[in-house]
Amino acid sequence: MAKHKHEHDSHETIQEMLRAMSNHGWRITDQRKSLATLFAEAEGYLSPKDVYESMRQKYPGVSFDTVYRNLRLLSEMGVLEQFHLNDSLKFRARCQSHHHHHMICIQCEKTVTFEFCPMKQVDLPSDFQIVNHRFEIFGYCSECSAQASTP
Amino acid sequence: MAKHKHEHDSHETIQEMLRAMSNHGWRITDQRKSLATLFAEAEGYLSPKDVYESMRQKYPGVSFDTVYRNLRLLSEMGVLEQFHLNDSLKFRARCQSHHHHHMICIQCEKTVTFEFCPMKQVDLPSDFQIVNHRFEIFGYCSECSAQASTP
DNA sequence: TTTGCTGCAAAGGCTTTGCAGGCCT
DNA sequence: AGGCCTGCAAAGCCTTTGCAGCAAA
Secondary structure, X not given: OHHHHHHHHHHHHHHHHHHHHHHOOOOOOXXXXXXXXXXXXXXXXXXXXXXXXXXXXXXXXXXXXXHHHHHHHHHHHOOEEEEEEOOEEEEEXXXXXXXXXXXXXXXXOEEXXXXXXXXXXXXXXXXXXXXXXXXXXXXXXXXXXXXHHOO | OHHHHHHHHHHHHHHHHHHHHHHOOOOOOHHHHHHHXXXXXXXXXXXXXXXXXXXXXXXXXXXXXXXXXXXXXXXHHOOEEEEEEOXXXXXXXXXXXXXXXXXXXXXXXXXXXXXXXXHHOOOOOOOOEEEEEEEEEEEEOHHHHHHHHOO
């Protein structure tokens, strides 16, 4: 049941991503379908290399520059978001639903969502013109801390 | 008076940085003195290139790899902190005094400190083991927004 | 059919590394 | 005097770009 729900969500996400590309006048190629599928099913962050390796399994002929080109295009379009984790660039599907923040596991790099947003509480000098903000909590998710405590 | 105070702070910071290096058994070279001075006096973030350009004025013979080596060593030691701004790596002197967060001007890259920390308020799942957190607010500082509104 | 997209290859940045000589301690 | 640090040079990533052929619309 949970599994079925997850598959449904992934399928929705894939369709959304492909629709977004189409709306921007982009062509839907096999490579881009692979890319959409990959990010819709990913639970954490993916590096360009991760993306290349994964795509190559389903689509052997893919090249590195195509990966980079599409990662960049999708990021500029707001479908993916970039993030620097351990000094290397990573990507994940941007959460389109509503505003929230993440806890990020520094071991497996999976993310856990929470609703609290500090911007509602913070009191700031009025002469600073706010554009956006970041708030992330780093640590070990339940699975990784369980592993660490059973050596 | 304010100027005098600032100079005093810079001087303190330089001494702290040099002492930290010395405590770690590192040698105090002219290049490292330049580096310490530069970061103690900088108000915002500096890229490796910025650092190289600035150091070269006071110390013409400096090389790029020395800049990188020392930036890395100082970061690992906790004297400097790294940050990705506009997709490029930047450095600044880590605030040693007390815990706080920053507003960062996306134009001039200067930072404004504020005391509010969201970790006191946020309520999280107990099975996530927190290690650290980031909270930054991006926008235009008073000077840059004033410039923007007078074209 | 018409562009846009891809793969190939090569170039371009940024950062790191090996080495001999010089400087800090 | 000894060993760390530097500058030079070159290599090593990671990422971008030019180009001809192919594929989506």
